[in-house]
Amino acid sequence: MKKAAGLFLVALLAGAVTLGAYKLFFDQPTYRFIGTDDQSSFVPTRAGVANNSGADFTIAAQKTVHAVVHVKNVTAGNSGSGGLLDFWYGNQARQRPQVGTGSGVIISPDGYIVTNNHVIDKSVQLQVTLNNNKIYEAEIIGADPNTDIALLKIDAEEDLPYLAFGNSDQAQIGEWVLAVGNPFNLTSTVTAGIISAKARSLSRVRNQSFIQTDAAVNPGNSGGALVNTNGDLIGINTAITSQTGSYVGYSFAVPSNIAKKVVEDLMEFGNVQKGLLGISAPRLNTTRAIELGLNEIEGVYVSTVEEESGADEAGLQEGDIIKGVDEIQVRKFEELTGYLASKRPGDQIEVSLEREGKVLNLPVTLKKASYVDINSLGLRVKNLTQSDRKTFGVSKGVKVVAIARNQRESFLNKVIVEVNDEPIRNIEDANRIMSGLSQYELRSITFINKDGDRERLIQ
Structure with a gap:
């Protein structure tokens, strides 16, 4: 009995020592400070681990922040409640203005601004706020829902700071990038990350090609700039993948080569000029594709060639495997469509393909959509x-x-x-x-x- 009581006392003492040590060394309080303004949604937190990669973002940030703007979109909302006014006059009797916000990038000193189409969609009034808090009314020059790119124009009294388009084809996976936006009209905000992937497609219907990054992008950053450490504009931030509507790790940007081509088309023609190759590729990950081994092909398998298309006239055939375009390697269909999106009808490209074990290089003249x-x-x-x-x-x-x-x-x-x-x-x-x-x-x-x-x- 005495032996059992002694063991109990020893165990009790050991437990007390362990609990005290945990409280002393490990159980430190975490503080969450919320501002006194009830409307504020900002919560101060501890700073994260410093980036020791050696990358210097200061030059890129200085070049970029003054060229990124806040875009305010006023649309005609509908607050109809099914009452008597709605019965007599329809929903227009109870319309209320709704405000949406986003970001934009100044691309010329005379006030041309590129943003996302969904930022300015259905607008009845557009306002642009510069990083120096000056406000201007904006005019829509043109928009392309397919690429989600829109072009605006403001009339400023002086030349504006701007960003020139860089070459997104030269961007590399693992390269450091900055996402710059003006989401809350608090002047431009900068976040950093790396390029996680290229030629990402977010839809089975449209084979659009996005740059994927892990730089933090939240609602309101849409239309902002994605730049490399030299401050070159390599993308327009467009989308995030999230079940909550907030950033959870991945964001997507329209490559600058596509955005530049869309902007130039809108300025010159008023719409987007699409240069088509004229081939189709099978959908991967289907039973048929797996049986034929198409999922294992590195390149684009040509399943059909459109009659009288550029591909048809150049001699492409069903069963060809496209390996590259203009000395740029092509591993999947999104890489091919992403490159072609920067081309116009009449442009000539060189297609490198594999046919029955042989490598062929064929010049192809792209044609207008038929x-x-x-x-x-x-x-x-x-x-x-x-x-x-x-x-x-x-x-x-x-x-x-x-x-x-x-x-x-x-x-x-x-x-x-x-x-x-x-x-x-x-x-x-x-x-x-x-x-x-x-x-x-x-x-x-x-x-x-x-x-x-x-x-x-x-x-």
Whole structure:
């Protein structure tokens, strides 16, 4: 009994010593200070571990911060509640302005600013605040929803600090970068990280190519600058991957070579000029792709070549594996589309490919898009090829090559020759005539099938 009591006392003493040591050395309090302003959402925290990489960001930050602006977008919101005013006047009777914010980058001393399309979308008023807190009204020069790039213009009294586009093709995985934005209109804010990946695609529908970084980017940073340690603009910050809406480790930027080309097209043509190669690649990670071993190919497998395209005229064939473009290595489809997005119709590129064990280098002249999407009808139509003209027995019209999920499958592979008794000669006619129709306006569409029969549809 005495032995058991002694062991109990020893155990009790050891426990007390252990608990005291833990409290003394390890259990230090963590303090969280919140400002006295109830509206503030900022919480001071301890500084993190210093970056000992040897990279110096001061020059890049000095070059960048004054060229990044705050963009305020006022849209016509809707606060209809189903009351009597809504019944008589519709939702317009109870519209309230809504404010969205983002960032932008000055790219010329006379006030041209590049930002994201989603930052300025549906705006009725745009204001830009410079890093010196001067405020200007902004005009939209043009926008491209596909690349999420928009171009604004402000009229300042003096030349403005600006950033020139760098060459995003030369950016390397592992390279240090800065993300600079003006998310809360508190003057420009700088965060640092590395390039985690290139040619990232965020959608199965659009094979857009993004630069992925681990530099902290939060809502409001959209449209800001991604720069390297030299201060070169290599990207426009666009998106984050998050289930909460806040930054959790990855952010994505439109490469500068794509943004630059879009901006130049908007300034010169008012829209984006797409130079198309004219090939399609199979979707990877499908059962069929795995069976054929396509997932293991380093390069782009050519599954089809569009008739009368640049690829067709240059001699590309089904089964070719594209390995590079203009001496730039291509390992996946997003790398190819990312490079082509910086090109226009008429540009010539050199495609390096593998065919039956041999390496070929073929010059290809890119062509203008031969199709257009008619969103009001849920159709994609393309210009007729020589083969189509013979098959359908027509010289003019547009062929339906794809349909939306809610559209009739019977439309596929038929030629539209008239809409509301107006002749359709090509995709320009189709886009002009159908875009001018109201959503609720009656449409008479005349089709021709492969038997040469005319069919008229009233929608």
